[in-house]
Amino acid sequence: MPGVHDDAVAIATELTKLRRAIHAEPEIGLDLPRTQRKVLDALDGLPLEITLGESLSSVTAVLRRSGVAAPDIQTSGLSIYPNYSSSSGVPRGYQVSEQLTVTLRRLSTAGSQISAAARAGGNATTIDGVSLNLSDTSTLLASARAKAVADAKAKAAAYARALGRPLGPVISMSEGAPAQPFQPVPYAALPSPSRAASSVPVHSGTQQLSVTVTVVFGLA
Secondary structure, eight states: OHHHHHHHHHHHHHHHHHHHHHHHSOOBSSOOHHHHHHHHHHHHTSSSBOOOOOHHHHHHHHHHHTTOOGGGEEEEEEEEEEEEOTTOSSEEEEEEEEEEEEOOOOHHHHHHHHHHHHHHHGGGOOOOOEEEOOSOOHHHHHHHHHHHHHHHHHHHHHHHHHHTOOEEEEEEEEEOOOOOOOEEEOOOSOOOGGGTTSOOOOOOOOOOOOOOEEEEEEEO
16 A cells, blocks of 8 residues: 555655754744644644643643743743554654643742643643752852851861862852752642642652852961
8 A cells, every 4th residue: 555655654754854944943932833834734634533622721821820921931841642443554643742831939829830731631641740949049059158168268277277278269269160059849639629729738848958168278
């Protein structure tokens, strides 16, 4: 069946071009008119059974209504999977899924926002995980640097006293790249229907910032 094979190859080629075009020009934010129109136009021109879902629109709309800013909602992935019938090797349709990365800036409302997004998307929504990060580390890092330098100076002075020499001036100082705090919180399941109104518990716990400095002192 060369005709069927040629059609399948053409469809696969067009979908590959579409995927590459979307990844080359990602769209950031809640409203995805350019990406949505591009996908719909491309699929509409193919001899396929197309089923349009509203899960993503529902999720993003709920997040926006809950106070999440548009720049904090970003498309981070797009997948297109063929659906085959049992009697043919030719796709009868395609399933399109999109992944979002969302930044929630208020821990007190994060649980309810996650729960609302999961309910809005229904069974089509999967929450891959949650990571907790500090939005502003400048003050903490400044304090850590001051303590690290003071600690280095105290240790150098102790070594100088042990050698019977006064501590001299700083010859050089360098700082290593600080480790970024990261705390993954996996969520394997969505809220059950019986507890749909409950919020996902999100616990802040503690995080540690560290600074590594190397200071070389001379001896007077």
